[in-house]
Amino acid sequence: MRILFITVGTGVGESEEKVKSLAHGILYSISQHKPDKIVFFGSEESKRTIEEIKKQYLEKEEREFENYEFVKIDKIDDFNDCYEKMENKIKEYKEEEIVVDYTSGTKTMTTTAAIIAMLYQKKLFLTSGKRGKNGIVIPGTEEIKQQNLYLAYNKYALEKAKEAFNSYRYEDAKNYLKQIVAMEEKKDYEEIVEAYSLWDKFEHEKAKEKMEKVKMDILNTNKSFLGRLGKAEVREEFLIPDLLNNASRRIEEGKYDDAVARLYRVIEMIAQYRLKAEHDLNPSEIKWGDLEIKIKEQKIMEKYEKKKDEKGIIRLSLNECYDLLKDLNDEVGKVAEDKELKDLLKKRNFSILAHGVEPVSREGAYKLFNKAKEIAEKVLENLNEYMEISKFPKL
Template structure:
């Protein structure tokens, strides 16, 4: 409880006595096991009068047993007051999960700064906040009319939770969003759609396209919480629909490629450049595999008859034959592009013409701690590799910009009007 100096009165101690009576009334209504008074040097003189009121009721109120006084030195310093209140919350077991102490914080009395600091501290640590009301016809609450007002802060907590969710969503931290959503109690907040939204993008971030599509289809985009991302989510839903349902293998693969490139960009935004470059390397390889698929060629099982039909040089075919293992010819990134060059494909030509630059970029990836080495990659390494992959992706399909845009995750506006229809 914060303790004020009392209202002005006709006697020297009249103000303290009136203040003490109100404190006594509150204590009797709450009936706590222990009271902590936060008092300035001047307001400490109120406490003995509280003891007197207990004696008048044939009861005892003993310092050290029933109550303690915590001094407030800087009554008009918000941070100083907050830290004093906070220290007592810690002392009474905030970090001890086995502790069952229930803390009720009465911020009615004291200076405005003390009251504001206690209210904020209580809200920050999710404690029960109360204030004393009653008949104020004479300015102050009249003795005997005191009422305890329990402040229901769930809407404020939920608004704060929504802001945290939006921040986490924008940072691609989807699982924390789900955890926070499970604690929201305001029935006006459309929690189910928000949960499906976060689960959808969490699944998509893990390249689980079917799960992402199923979750996203269950999001009601007409809810006010989703109004500013509605357009982007619709584009995303179209992209996932093509990945999951398109009869065109090329269209499906191009959307997957765009998803992978955007996935790498998200990792770079988290400063995880080794991870980002590892994903770009896979995108680089996928570009060649998609183009080869258009020739009916699979990198995981090359059919030499198809190569013969396309007039590939016999020496290249003989070389591939010598790599046959377990009855199959499997080729990796470099051979994918060299085969495309043999097919007189523009992607293969680009690879051969820029072999030195590409080798430099891929060698950095190979030396990454997430590949075969122990080196860490930089933002500059990522940007150079990204430029190469996007250039090739655009050569793969003229609509790649559209695919990239439609697989880019939406971002929330952190400003939100909860009353917006």
């Protein structure tokens, strides 16, 4: 069903001739749009124009003017009143095709109608014609002109997409971009949003493929980081700064439990990286023979002998990784004795995403972030550089 929204004024001046001219113009608009229903917006005084419309329609069509409603705007020069009345009707007829004619009415009414049409992507029309000496449109010269709102709407949708992207709301950004019509840069922005959406979910290779399709200087450092990550023999060197940045984004969003889950993985990964990089041991699959070469003290080896499986493989938890570093006389092993870290991890264990029901506070998330970064700096010489070049840009 097609619904025609029309703002209705009272005519230029108060003469009968001017009211008739306005009514004639509105009827012309109705005849061109052929709506199933009409919604008029106007003041109490505008009802005079409606009566003239009905009179002229009866004379021309020889039947009563029907299928319309009149929405009274009490404060015709108040934007909020005009907007609320029009938006309510937009929502009421949201399933229908709506076209908007903003030819007459106060400046506030017509401006509001144009804004409503842009925000809700409705076709906007103006009825114009040749005017006589008294400023009245000459009957028979009327014509309907559609106003092209795409330029304004495209800019609006792009700004909303950027705003969503900068807040890490990638699905919202995609939806705003879908609403853009005929913009040269649209495809690039779609690739960018998809790339960072993938990266935020640790799909690094897919993110890099998407990013390579876009030539923007703002992406260069991130492209470099992903390239180095893809070629790294020990990926943890790049995954640790990436995880820290990811946790930082979650804190920025107020998702503190999500942030702490990532930070726990950072602390775990630091120990794993240290064992690989400095001691050539893979904590998820340590061979008993390799450990015997590294540790000579029998008492210590007895502890690890209990952990090996039938194939002589040892798999270690977070705390056990730090214990092993300590047993290897690695200074990073002292992290396991850090009282502040223990307290923070205890709170993490009581969180909803771990083993408890307590939500993580903003303060708790920040403290764990700073502690994780402090530990990582002891292990990764280039941590701050890598965090900088893997930081997501703001569009």
